[in-house]
Amino acid sequence: MAGPLSRTAQQTANGGPADAVAGLPAPPPLLGRLRLSGPLALLALLVRRALLLAVLLATVFAAVELLPGDAATATSERGESAADLAQRRALLGLDQPLLSRFTDWMTGLPTGDLGTSARGVPVAELLAKPFPNTVLLGGLALLVTLLASLxxxxWAALKPGGKTDRAVSSTATGVLALPEFVVAVALVLVFALWTDWLPAVTLTGADGSPASWRMLVLPVLALAIPQIGWNTRIVRAALADEAKAPHVETAVIDGLPRHRVLTHHLLPGALPTIAAGIATSTGMLLGGAVVVETIFNYPGIGSVLAGAVTDRDSPVIAGVVAVTGAVITGVLLLADFVRAWASGGRV
Incomplete structure (x- = not known):
């Protein structure tokens, strides 16, 4: 269990696998490499994340541009003439170069202006109701993932090499290979069709949110189960690596109870790796939410994004990427600080 996965988990926590593959010591955590403290470290991290998000948004605009057709054609009514389409393109700014359109859109981003959709609705207004629902779904799935994987x-680490350890590790390996839509279909089959314990679809209330908490159970589980498998292996690998530390071996020789060795010696040292794994799962959960929302008819950004791709609507697609990227960036920053704190680094 402390084989290749352990090394991979440790490399992830330390910032990258390149040096470890070459047989060199892995670099220190991100905050340690910055050699900055306090506000300067925070500013450097924010700039780094903001630049990555800007590159991603530029890629989104370029990718939509490569799709056949454009927003004017996709949203046109039947029978519109070529002059009508040309007028619509001018109205949407599609007659301008791609760089100019992207620059104009990015200029409004710091003020919260996400542009206007191809159908004339402000993107911020379009995302105002569904995005909080997606954040709720992803946040609950992240919480379930964290608690279950820990x-x-x-549990597996309490008796390394035992039946429990082997069973947990084997099950986690099998589960992490399952796509979210396969898990979702299986959950619907068992808990909705066979037993009728939970609803298979989501109904919305007057405020646009799920009408009952029971409608959240299956979507949350469909998102969380694959990530539980992944993070369980990361937690187990991190604990196995930490068990080789001299202070842990000393605690075992001194006869401390297993649960005390786990909580006071193993977990604190494994925390940076665990935080990195959970932070990585945030992006996977929000990405998988698009598929899961479609299956369960959940009122999130999945349907908005699907419609935007159909309409070739760059501002809407980029707006979805921007708001989800902001959430992921926040979680990654939190993970960076947790790793720095656990490693004794300065922030």
Whole structure:
């Protein structure tokens, strides 16, 4: 269990696999490499994340541009003439160069202006109701992932090499290979069709949110189960690596109870790796939410994004990427600070 996955988990926590593959010591955590403290470190991290997000948004604009057709054609009514389409393109700014359109859109981003959709609706207004629903779904799935993977990884680590350890590790390996839509279909089959315990679709209330908490159970589980498998292996691998530390071996020789060795010696040292794994899962959960929302008819950004791709609507697609990227950036920053704190680094 402390083989290749352990090394991969440790490389992830330390910032990258390149040096470890070459047989060199892995670099220190991101905050350590910055050699900055306090506000300067925070500013450097924010600039780094903002630049990455800007590159991603530029890629989104370019990718939509490469799709056949454009927003004017996709949203046109039947029977519109070529002059009508040309007028619509001018109205949407599609007659301008791609760089100019992207620059104009980015200029409004710091003020919260996400532009206007091809159908004339402000993007911020379009995302105002569905995006909080997606954040709720992803946040609950992240919480379930964290609690379940910690519990399973620690349970397996209490008796390394035993039946429990092997069973948890094997099950986690099988589960992490399952796509979200396969898990979702299986959950619907068992809990909605066979037992009728939980609803298979989501109904919305007057405020646009799910009408009952029971409608959240299956979508949350469909998102969380694959990530529980992945993070359980990360937790188990991190604990196995930490068990080789001299202070842990000393604690075992001194006869401390297993649960005390786990909570006071293993978990604190494994925390940076665990935080990195959970932070990585945030992007996977929000990405998988698009598929899961479609299956369960959940009122999130999945349907908005699907419609925007059909309409070749760059501002809407970029707006979805921007708001989800902001959430992921926040989680990654939190993970960076947790790793720095656990490693004794300065922030």
């Amino acid at each position: 519990a399973l990884g620690c």
